[in-house]
Amino acid sequence: MTMTNWQAQWIWGDGEESPRNEWRCFRKSFEVPHSEGLSNPTASLRITADSRYVLTVNGTQVGRGPVRSWPFELAYDTYEIGHLLKPGEMNTVAVLVMHFGVSTFYYVRGRGGLLAELNDSEGNVIAATDATWQTSEHVGHHPRASRASCQHAFAEYIDASLWDSSWMEKEYDPVNWMQSVVLGPVGMEPWTVVKPRDIPLLTEEIITPVRVESLAKIKTxxxxxxxxxxxxxxxxxxxxxxxxxxxxxxxxxxxxxxxxxxxxxxxxxxxxxxxxxxxxxxxxxxxxxxxxxxxxxxxxxxxxxxxxxxxxxxxxxxxxxxxxxxxxxxxxxxxxxxxxxxxxxxxxxxxxxxxxxxxxxxxxxxxxxxxxxxxxxxxxxxxxxxxxxxxxxxxxxxxxxxxxxxxxxxALSVWRKENIRYAVPPQLQNAIIPNAEAASVPVFEGYDTEVLFDLGKEYSGYLAFEVEANEGDILDWYGFEYMAGEYRQDMFGLDHTLRYVCKAGRQRYETPIRRGFRYVSMTVRGAKQPIKLYNVTMIQSNYPVAEVGQFTCSDELLNDIWEISRHTTKVCMEDTFVDCPAFEQVFWVGDSRNEALVSNYLYGVQDIIKRCLRLVPGSKHQTPLFADQVPSGWSSVIPNWTFFWAIACAEYYEQTADEAFASEMYGHIRFTLEHYLTNINDQGLFAIKGWNLLDWSPIDQPNDGIVTHQNMFLVHTLRVGARMARISGDQQGVALLENAALRLETAINNHLWNEDALAYIDCIHADGRRSQVVSMQTQVVASLTGVAFGNRKQKIDSYLVSPPSHFVQIGSPFMSFFYYEALAKLGEVDLVLADIRHNYGMMIRNGATTCWEQYPNFLENRANPNMLTRSHCHAWSSAPAYFLGREVLGVRSLAPGWSEIEVAPALSGLTWAKGSVPHPAGGRIDVSWTVNEASKTMEITVSYPASVTVHVRMPEGYTGNVKELKLQLLE
CATH class of the missing domain: 2.60.120.260 (Galactose-binding domain-like)
Known part of the structure; x- marks a missing residue:
């Protein structure tokens, strides 16, 4: 259904337009007529809200939403709920709406509102939001909970004794509820456009902690x-x-x-x-x-x-x-x-x-x-x-x-005056064993009781638990990512806590707020007798994927590294790619370019990538240079992040051969590049005051001036734009962008090369001072973008193979992605794997189950030797899953849409490898190979869709047999 045929109206309660941290409940009861010949009617419910909702039908939770959107093009969800309706009876739709009332890094403040419409198979309205819907503030929710962070909205404080949790059941009697206030029709401000959700519903998978990690009595x-x-x-x-x-x-x-x-x-x-x-x-x-x-x-x-x-x-x-x-x-x-x-x-x-x-x-x-x-x-x-x-x-x-x-x-969770630990009694493990006898959590006079749970690895979703307690007993929940021995890395700057004040008796609570963590503590405060705890779980929620991509080889360390890369990527796939499931949950535009490439080799899903790319141009109301994270209330630009977005648009075309989408994105690419070109100075160089970031390292990248790596990526992006213009049939755009790229490339080589150092300098400062810093980052970008050529290219490439010790070294796994790309172009896969083994091997040796934002003991962490990284789960660090599939299995595309591919394995000291790479048109490419170093022979087996042309290329100096299996695609 289109936006124009909605009969529902936007509704809310009385009071403020955009109340701070308000949870509001809505109900509508209605009768469903019998459908002749059908035991269940066909009925679809469309729904959206500002800021987030949880939908229940006849007491059954149906879904959460909406996906993050700009308020002026808000997404709505559609659910088929006929199987939940009871013909001939009264039925109830209940919706919890959480309105933030503040802008975050993934939400732009609008106003409180709910829009919902239930239609039968003929499009007739069964129920639609209007003044007959009943509403009440969720009085058990504490609106004065602490702000979680600038990226997020609020921590959570629930007093179950003040609110009847059965409010969404159809038998509930909404005494003292009020009639909803009609705000206006579909199309009103600020939601001038509502459009259907463009990705599938996210998963909800129950994860049980692997063990109770510790028990302690504490004073704070x-x-x-x-x-x-x-x-x-x-x-x-x-x-x-x-x-x-x-x-x-x-x-x-x-x-x-x-x-x-x-x-x-x-x-x-x-x-x-x-x-x-x-x-x-x-x-x-x-x-x-x-x-x-x-x-x-x-x-x-x-x-x-x-x-x-x-x-x-x-x-x-x-x-x-x-x-x-x-x-x-x-x-x-x-x-x-x-x-x-x-x-x-x-x-x-x-x-x-x-x-x-x-x-x-x-x-x-x-x-x-x-x-x-x-x-x-x-x-x-x-x-x-x-x-x-x-x-x-x-x-x-x-x-x-x-x-x-x-x-x-x-504060109560991280600081303690006393912390006395006890051995964990076996019965306490019952808190995480489904359907087992309850765990009895002891209480200590004059102390609080802390129970710590370990999920085994980091997950992202919704905490749930059951408890039997007395009214007023307090459970404080606090999630974090990492601990080692006695050291716990508390997550300063992020308050993802939950205070739950119990009602009397047995009760279950499932938080509607997404959190990411590996460990979660529960501290019992104010209890006079032991509480009984059941079924502590995490409801893991991510973009739905099948584990199509696979990789194993003769090096167990590489297998472990591939696995943490896979899991990291998955938990960082929400309604967009996000940087991390804990600290931010933010769609950082530049990060997602690399995350999309990794996802292509793991899962082969395209809707999430297309959604991410389409969200970015919506930021032009904030800046024509396009924001570095969207949709966001922070108007912030990292020029490289915009360039990576444009590059990702072209890579999406290469992945899918979708010319219509390439043309759609080209108009936005040209728009922003033309605005970037207004910042070319008299020297012909790109100079800008902004966040001129590429890597977390002491490279010279001032926020005002001429930054070399940024100029080089702009050259590459202009050429990408010209390629997209050619696909779109805009010859004038081809000439404009190619000529601009050539002029900028010439200026870079004229002004940013240091003949004495035989390298590109990092920058020219705003006052005209030439940087004395020479970094690996800048040389990597010079090689990767093709700005360096001839003798300079040879010299630069020698640095990539053997980094000079006096150059600033690479400081993050994110930057390593570009380094690996440059090395792979040179055929130096051995060096890629050596670097992966070294840097990611340090993560594995330090207990990593997901990829870290920074390398262990990076500069920012040296003040605290126990703090090995900030974020312990960061998708911009998942490069190994991409390069192991692309270079070790050797599977790579040679034509748009992967209509032609090659399989060219890199041995790199391995004796065997096998795995799978998703094919964007359906199916997958399976590769296995073994090698006999003594005889320099290989056995390679490849299976692939019959519609694909495959070229198998053995490493130089090796002979052997190739077995191919073509699989037919269903018509």
Whole structure:
């Protein structure tokens, strides 16, 4: 059905258009007539919502959605639900809608809304959203849960005792629910277009933890809070996710029952924690301990009120302050508003300022921050008491309570004053054994109880559990990716926690919020007797794929590396490719180019790739240069990421031979490249102020100037654009882009080559200063893009084969992908495998079950020798799954759509290899080979679709037999 024949209307509740972190429930009951001759009617339900929904029909959960979309072209889902309906009876559709109310890195703020329509097989409306739908806020959901991160929306806080979980059942009586408010018809702002979902529904596979990892009794902070400084201080900052620089303070009173020592902890000191003063005394840096981002200070409190003033000025993205207090048990401490502000005050915190705030758009300041603001400096020097604050009353107001979370589960989960571990009793493993007797979780007087579960490897989806407990018992859940011995790598910067307050009796909860982790702790707080725990599971959710691609060989290390690459790729395939399942879940445009190539060799699915490519041009309302992550509230450009998107469009054509799609994308490619070309300077070089990134390493890639690798990738992208223009029949575009590529290539070789170093320099700075840095990254790109040729190409290629020690070395698996591409073009597959064995072998030796974002002990991690990488599951690192299939099995395409392929194995010291590569037209290419080094002979077996032309090429110097099997395709 098209958008024009919807009879449903957009609905919501009364109140704010875009409420912060609101969960709203909707119900509609209706009778379904009998269908003559059919036991089940045919009925399809179309549905979408802003921001996310969970759909239930007659108590059966049907689906989640929608897929990430720009609000002006919102996707809707269609479900066939006839088998769930009861003809001749009342039926109920129930929908939970979670509205974020803030922009994230995968959502652009719209407004709260639900749209749904149920039609029979003739298109007749059975039920459609209108004013007759009943609605209620989910009052068991705590809207003041902490912001998870700038990439995500919110952590989760559920009080099951306040809400009847049977609200989606058809027998439920919605007492005190209200009628929905009609917002308007399909086509209204901000959802001016709604269009059908363009990928299949995601999987939901139940994963059971492999074991209970540990049991401990712990003591942690008695009091915590989280302040959303960004949204609480900077008006209007909910509508975007851009960086902000600002100046401001917050103040509260630490009210203590007696004089004594207290530990104050700050768990996110990278933002919103510049300095603090207690009772008028600024605390010096040497009094604050702990390694970033954790900071702690021990202070002496007087009985009664103690004025705490915190300078929260910062350069922020998430912009939150996480704080915890620990005192000995006989001392009770709380946050309260300063005394003169306490009467009739809901909030314990004051907002002071902001004195100035500057938004950064595309990494460019609108203006400089007024860091010497006189009131900001004066207040720092003059406030010693609560009375002193009155002088600055025009700058002070109570902080709106909706920006204060009175509990910070992350802080409670990661910091502990005491941690006493016990051997795990066998009965506790019953928590993860399906249909077994319950696990009894012990409680310890004066302590909380922590149970830690290990899933065996990282997954991405929805946590679920059953528990029998008393009303008010608290379960705090916290997921993380990595631990080794006593070391636990806590995920600072990401609050993917869940607080669940139990109702009395046995109950089940399944979170609607996606999380990624390998380990998950459950901490029991406030329980007076043991709780019973059942069926702790993870509902793994990813783009649906079959395990078509396979690889094994005589080197077990390579087999392990291929497997972690496969699993990483799978859990990073959601409704788009995402960078990682935990920290971000963001569709980074540049990352996805490499992820698509890996996926082609593993799964052979194309809809997800096409969807990713089509989403990118929607960012032109933010920037004509196209954003580096979409759809996103962060207006951010990494030029290379745009170039990789254009390259990926051409690679999609090579994979599928889809000329119509190539023509569709070409118009967008030309649009953005023409805007990039406006940044060519008088030297003929591309110069731009932006995020000029390629690799996490100390290469010279300033955010303002001429960056060499970026210029080289632009040359290659212009030539890719010309090829797409030729496919699209735009000869004028061919000439425009080819000529621009030639001019830029000439300028690069004229201005960015260092004859003394016999290499390309990394950049020319904005002030005209030529970089003294020479990096492997720049030389790799020079070889890969063809910008280097002749004698220069020979010299550059020699560096790739034997990297000079004084060059900056490759710093991430992402950059290694391009290095491997360049080496493979030179026929140096042995070097590719040697590098894979070394770098990925270090991951395996450190217990990796997925591919890491960085190599172990990379520069960023050296402050903490236990921290081997930031993200432990990162799809931009899955290169081995691509190169083992392409180079070791030797399967590669020679023509668009893989109508012609070659099988040319690289032996690289292996004695045998076998595996499969998906074919985009259907079927797969199976290859197995064995080699006898003594006789220099090989046996190769290849099976493939009969419609494909196959060329088998043995390695130079080898002879042997080739066995081919052609498989017919179904008509």
């Amino acid at each position: 902070f008695q009091v915590t809070a989280t302040l959303d400084i960004r949204n609480g201080w900077i008006d209007g900052s909910e509508v975007h996710a851009n960086r902000i620089h600002f100046l401001g303070y917050t103040a509260t009173s630490l009210v203590s029952s007696k004089a004594g020592k207290v530990t104050i902890g700050f768990l996110q000191s990278g933002e919103c924690f510049k300095a603090l003063s207690l009772n008028g005394e600024w605390i010096e840096g040497n009094q604050i301990y702990g390694s970033a981002p954790e900071r702690y200070v021990d202070v002496d409190l007087q009985a009664g009120d103690n004025l705490l003033l915190i300078d929260v000025s910062s350069h922020i993205h998430t912009g939150k302050l996480q704080i915890g207090l620990y005192a000995e048990e006989e001392q009770v401490v709380s946050f309260q508003a300063p005394a003169s502000y306490r009467e009739h005050q809901e909030s314990s915190w004051l907002r002071i300022g902001p004195f100035d705030a500057v938004e950064l758009i595309d990494h460019q300041r609108v203006r400089e921050l007024e860091s010497e603001h006189p009131i900001y400096l004066e207040l720092h020097d003059n406030v010693r008491t609560v009375e002193d604050l009155s002088v600055y009353k025009d700058w002070i107001q109570p902080l709106n309570p909706k920006y204060v979370s009175e509990v910070d589960v992350f």
